[in-house]
Amino acid sequence: MANAHLPPAEPEPSLNRVDGRLKVTGAATYSAEYPFDNLAHAVLITSTIAKGRITNINAKPAEAAPGVLAVISHRNTPGVPAYPPLKQPAERAPIGTAFRVFYDELIYFSGQPVAVVVAQTLEQAQQAASLVEIDYQTETHQTDFVANRSKAAIAMNVQRNKTSPFQDYDRGDPDAMPSAEVKLEATYTIPTQHHQPLEPHAIIAVWEADDKLTVYDKNQGVKSAQGNLAQAFKLPRDNVKVNAQFIGGAFGSGIRVWPHTVAAVLAAKQVKRPVKLVLGRELMFTSVGYRPFTEQKLAIGATKTGILTAIMHEGIGQTSAYEEHLERTILATRAMYACLNVSTRYRLLNLDVNTPTWMRGPGDATGMFALESALDELAFALQLDPLELRLRNHADADPERNLPWSAKSLKECYRMGSEQFGWKNRKPEPQSMQTDGMLVGYGMASSLYGFHRHPSKAKAMMQADGSVVVQSATMDIGPGTGTAMTQIAARMLGVSPKKIRFDLGDSSLPDAPGQNGSATIPSVGSAVHDACKALKNKLLILGASMPGSILSSAWPDEIEIKNGRIYPNAESRSSVSYADILKYHKLPQVEMTEESKSGPERDQYSMYSFGCHFVEVHVSPVTGEVRVKRVVTCADVGKIINDKTARSQSIGGVVGGIGMALMEESVMDHRYGRYVTSDFASYHIPVHADIPQIEVFFVDQPDVHVNPIGAKGLGEIAIVGVAAAVANAVFHATGKRVRELPITVDKLV
Amino acid sequence: MKPFEYVRPSTLQEAIELVATNPKAQFIAGGTNLIDLMKHNIAAPGKLVDINHLPLKKIEKRDGFLRIGALVLNSEVASHKRVLASHPLLVQALNAGASGQLRNMATVGGNLLQRTRCPYFYDRAFPCNKRIPGSGCGALGGINRMHAIFGVPEKPDPRSCIAVHPSDLSVALSALEATVWVQGPHGERQIPMNDFHRLPNNRPEQDTTLANGELITAVEIPDAVFPKHVHYLKVRDRASYAFALVSVAAALDIDQNRIKTVRLAMGGVAHKPWRLFEAEKLLTGQTVSETIFRQAAEVAMQGARAFEHNAYKLKVAPNAIVQALKLAASLS
Numbered sequence A: 001m002a003n004a005h006l007p008p009a010e011p012e013p014s015l016n017r018v019d020g021r022l023k024v025t026g027a028a029t030y031s032a033e034y035p036f037d038n039l040a041h042a043v044l045i046t047s048t049i050a051k052g053r054i055t056n057i058n059a060k061p062a063e064a065a066p067g068v069l070a071v072i073s074h075r076n077t078p079g080v081p082a083y084p085p086l087k088q089p090a091e092r093a094p095i096g097t098a099f100r101v102f103y104d105e106l107i108y109f110s111g112q113p114v115a116v117v118v119a120q121t122l123e124q125a126q127q128a129a130s131l132v133e134i135d136y137q138t139e140t141h142q143t144d145f146v147a148n149r150s151k152a153a154i155a156m157n158v159q160r161n162k163t164s165p166f167q168d169y170d171r172g173d174p175d176a177m178p179s180a181e182v183k184l185e186a187t188y189t190i191p192t193q194h195h196q197p198l199e200p201h202a203i204i205a206v207w208e209a210d211d212k213l214t215v216y217d218k219n220q221g222v223k224s225a226q227g228n229l230a231q232a233f234k235l236p237r238d239n240v241k242v243n244a245q246f247i248g249g250a251f252g253s254g255i256r257v258w259p260h261t262v263a264a265v266l267a268a269k270q271v272k273r274p275v276k277l278v279l280g281r282e283l284m285f286t287s288v289g290y291r292p293f294t295e296q297k298l299a300i301g302a303t304k305t306g307i308l309t310a311i312m313h314e315g316i317g318q319t320s321a322y323e324e325h326l327e328r329t330i331l332a333t334r335a336m337y338a339c340l341n342v343s344t345r346y347r348l349l350n351l352d353v354n355t356p357t358w359m360r361g362p363g364d365a366t367g368m369f370a371l372e373s374a375l376d377e378l379a380f381a382l383q384l385d386p387l388e389l390r391l392r393n394h395a396d397a398d399p400e401r402n403l404p405w406s407a408k409s410l411k412e413c414y415r416m417g418s419e420q421f422g423w424k425n426r427k428p429e430p431q432s433m434q435t436d437g438m439l440v441g442y443g444m445a446s447s448l449y450g451f452h453r454h455p456s457k458a459k460a461m462m463q464a465d466g467s468v469v470v471q472s473a474t475m476d477i478g479p480g481t482g483t484a485m486t487q488i489a490a491r492m493l494g495v496s497p498k499k500i501r502f503d504l505g506d507s508s509l510p511d512a513p514g515q516n517g518s519a520t521i522p523s524v525g526s527a528v529h530d531a532c533k534a535l536k537n538k539l540l541i542l543g544a545s546m547p548g549s550i551l552s553s554a555w556p557d558e559i560e561i562k563n564g565r566i567y568p569n570a571e572s573r574s575s576v577s578y579a580d581i582l583k584y585h586k587l588p589q590v591e592m593t594e595e596s597k598s599g600p601e602r603d604q605y606s607m608y609s610f611g612c613h614f615v616e617v618h619v620s621p622v623t624g625e626v627r628v629k630r631v632v633t634c635a636d637v638g639k640i641i642n643d644k645t646a647r648s649q650s651i652g653g654v655v656g657g658i659g660m661a662l663m664e665e666s667v668m669d670h671r672y673g674r675y676v677t678s679d680f681a682s683y684h685i686p687v688h689a690d691i692p693q694i695e696v697f698f699v700d701q702p703d704v705h706v707n708p709i710g711a712k713g714l715g716e717i718a719i720v721g722v723a724a725a726v727a728n729a730v731f732h733a734t735g736k737r738v739r740e741l742p743i744t745v746d747k748l749v
Numbered sequence B: 001m002k003p004f005e006y007v008r009p010s011t012l013q014e015a016i017e018l019v020a021t022n023p024k025a026q027f028i029a030g031g032t033n034l035i036d037l038m039k040h041n042i043a044a045p046g047k048l049v050d051i052n053h054l055p056l057k058k059i060e061k062r063d064g065f066l067r068i069g070a071l072v073l074n075s076e077v078a079s080h081k082r083v084l085a086s087h088p089l090l091v092q093a094l095n096a097g098a099s100g101q102l103r104n105m106a107t108v109g110g111n112l113l114q115r116t117r118c119p120y121f122y123d124r125a126f127p128c129n130k131r132i133p134g135s136g137c138g139a140l141g142g143i144n145r146m147h148a149i150f151g152v153p154e155k156p157d158p159r160s161c162i163a164v165h166p167s168d169l170s171v172a173l174s175a176l177e178a179t180v181w182v183q184g185p186h187g188e189r190q191i192p193m194n195d196f197h198r199l200p201n202n203r204p205e206q207d208t209t210l211a212n213g214e215l216i217t218a219v220e221i222p223d224a225v226f227p228k229h230v231h232y233l234k235v236r237d238r239a240s241y242a243f244a245l246v247s248v249a250a251a252l253d254i255d256q257n258r259i260k261t262v263r264l265a266m267g268g269v270a271h272k273p274w275r276l277f278e279a280e281k282l283l284t285g286q287t288v289s290e291t292i293f294r295q296a297a298e299v300a301m302q303g304a305r306a307f308e309h310n311a312y313k314l315k316v317a318p319n320a321i322v323q324a325l326k327l328a329a330s331l332s
């Protein structure tokens, strides 16, 4: 695979989004928008207590309400076939049990689905839902992380799995920390944060037959959703169809099949009609996971000249009482800097809340907030420029795995970023820069994100008219997957992007991973590359076999293909088109399916994306308000497939990072174990006025060791480190180190 | 949302009668607040009386007053030439509120009558005295970062409410000593802005002194004594589209560096727009200076009390007062 990479981008380096027009004109169909004549509407009823049991459900008034088709709860559910038989009395699920929908009377968290009302219209279902009376017997709940911190423990999952990366980790000399010349210790906290994509989660569930299920469901992986639903309802995999062609953002909230999806499938089974269920904004806070509340302790030892001699990173993450959610919180610290002596610890705290899930840059965004804040603190303590400190500790090889990097241009990112930003104008002292009565702060942080590539298939089809269809069951939650894949196919086949259609978001297409871990371009992009390459080769052979073919004596590596016409070499004026070849052979279409996956290079190289962010903030000394004024972000993610969509990813990541740093916080009233932030008036995400000019730079050099297209993932690294860069800028502006996100007015005045 | 009846009367009398004679009937104007409340089953009117077709949509110059009809949109007021010239404070306050889309729907009358944003009020799983009198105040011992520091009870009692009124417009109207014109089943009356909203005392369910069936027809603002030295300062968690943590409306009439008249009101600190009468007194007749502004802020803060999460307001509010005064006086 080495040295193989994409032909140069021609003729359109930044193809516009292939589905852009559909989206902006409203012609794209999202999950909740599929029309059905006999569609019924479902509304979830969720628990108002955090722990206890349901003692009574009075559904009679609701059942008697106009239009109501069913009120389903654990008392009358058609049941999920894969759930174990009920015990009497009900017993709490052991840790490691995915939440079971309408299973028994037990309550595990506030906001847990306890019943679903199905009616002819949405309004009727909503009205009826307000009439269902539910009595609970409460038990003492624990939702307060801080109050329960001492109960945090090594995850059972880790205890069972000796090779888990979350095992306690120590490398080097345990005495390095105590004997360090300079020592620093601090605790960093990030609150619970929610993905809250603009499109709420929604599903239409249709039982086509007793053993055939189709769902139009907002998720990030049609194949995994298919497998999950097939398993839950004990159906042959092929009898379950999952469609998620258009997704209005997800950020990780769609990686799993969540309870509301199962509830809709159960409801459709019960009423024997297609059922639609859309989560209201408030239910989005308790139904589809979140970035967990996490506390991290960082201890750093260094020489007076700023060489890191020891790092200890401990993280505690929150999870539910029934499942363990682990994330990479402490892992980046092992690979980021050339430090010989590193220890990490990771613990989980089970609370009476719903299970968290991956949210953009899962674990790394959290962990790098702590590590990169701590480095800034160290730089200040040493009176060293924060960028210089990072350069002095640059890891030239992976210090964790002792392997060479597949590619790493972090220094180039630092150089580009600092130049573009004007980092040299930063005065070292905090509070030393001002403009118009505002305190000015410059901050920076590094970022990294592991490379993920999963086995993926793609099918490429040449049609008789020379147009191309490429298919894979991959997803587009926003990055522009279809556009990038079209571009890869266009370059491989020498066909105009206009003549290519890329199909995704349908479980009947060739196998592909869900869209997460920034793995789509590396994985599916490689499969599309391989499938198109195979298709081209097959067509060239077919072409050469035509009598008197100009291709029969052509050297394969001299062949040029432009606009679907094949030239034996660059100088040649005669050509043959793909359509000619199919016509001659009387073929309606020619297709190739390829599977692409990583090989031995995984053990020869350590693979990461790298980057950095530079941020300028203004802080009002009067009100404590922080506004980000400027961001320069640089990433080395290998080859950039589409500059425009890549830029959008980076901008989106920075916006998410600004939200994480300055406003996003899901606040719970622990007396009730219930969120008080349950709408967009109280859960703040950045608005346009919060977002300044964001400049994006890419190194844009193929990483020849990772895959045939030389491209690594970008979605996650775009957010990793941003929160630290903002917090560091705030420190520089104000001299105040805020270690608890978000950095709000009350923490600065 | 509960099923409701919808009517669209064409005269004021009809509209007033429809609401006055039916305890379950409610006016609807832009609907930007009421519909939200209905979706959450906080408000469940049996009958919606749509007033959007009533003739209350004019901005008129009257003798000594500017009269703004209750149905004029927030965005219309904020872009009205005469208002821009004569009452810039109003414009600043309006533009600091909500979003462009909301301002295009929200009416002046509705803005005054929007309900608190206290999260306990919005979620029926929590207790809330404003929603269900006697059920308790969720915020008092709970999350109260957004809540009041003025007009709050010394000792919490079972009927307490520490919510703040969220309207920006009302704060400016309060500073400008506007009058609310209302018409009810028993005729017309005028309510001075400062008496329009009330402190919760023992009836937090009652936001204003408006009687059942009374319709706001207009607000009247005395003519421009403050066309120049005004500032509306809004401290918030993001740059736009967020309710005030603290806001200050400052209006000064300055003659040769002397403060002839001053009006100050704060938002985000009480159950009503909070006029700073004592600070106004202190400032009147004084020479413009940061020192005197700071003294005024200190006076203004007397009697403020914080709860577990809103102590920062005790620091932000006086700073915001000084800053608003400085900006209004073009002193920087």
Ligand SMILES: Cc1cc2nc3c(=O)[nH]c(=O)nc-3n(C[C@H](O)[C@H](O)[C@H](O)COP(=O)(O)OP(=O)(O)OC[C@H]3O[C@@H](n4cnc5c(N)ncnc54)[C@H](O)[C@@H]3O)c2cc1C
Pocket: A681, B026, B027, B028, B029, B030, B031, B032, B033, B034, B035, B036, B051, B070, B071, B074, B096, B097, B098, B099, B102, B105, B106, B107, B108, B109, B110, B111, B112, B113, B114, B166, B167, B168, B169, B214, B215, B216, B217, B241, B242, B243, B244
């Ligand atoms: C997300 C969001 C953010 C917001 N941010 C802000 C902000 O930052 N600052 C701010 O000030 N506001 C803000 N608002 C509130 C907004 O300004 C109000 O919702 C709006 O002004 C209400 O006006 P309306 O015409 O839509 O009222 P409606 O929703 O129609 O009515 C509100 C109430 O007033 C009553 N009513 C309406 N007109 C009359 C009348 N003429 N006489 C008697 N009763 C009447 C109705 O019966 C109802 O009880 C925000 C709102 C939202 C949804």
Ligand code: SF4
Pocket: B116, B118, B119, B120, B121, B127, B128, B129, B130, B131, B136, B137, B138, B139, B140, B160, B161, B162, B163, B204
């Ligand atoms: S502050 Fe007022 S609105 Fe909020 S919970 Fe208490 S009583 Fe209800």
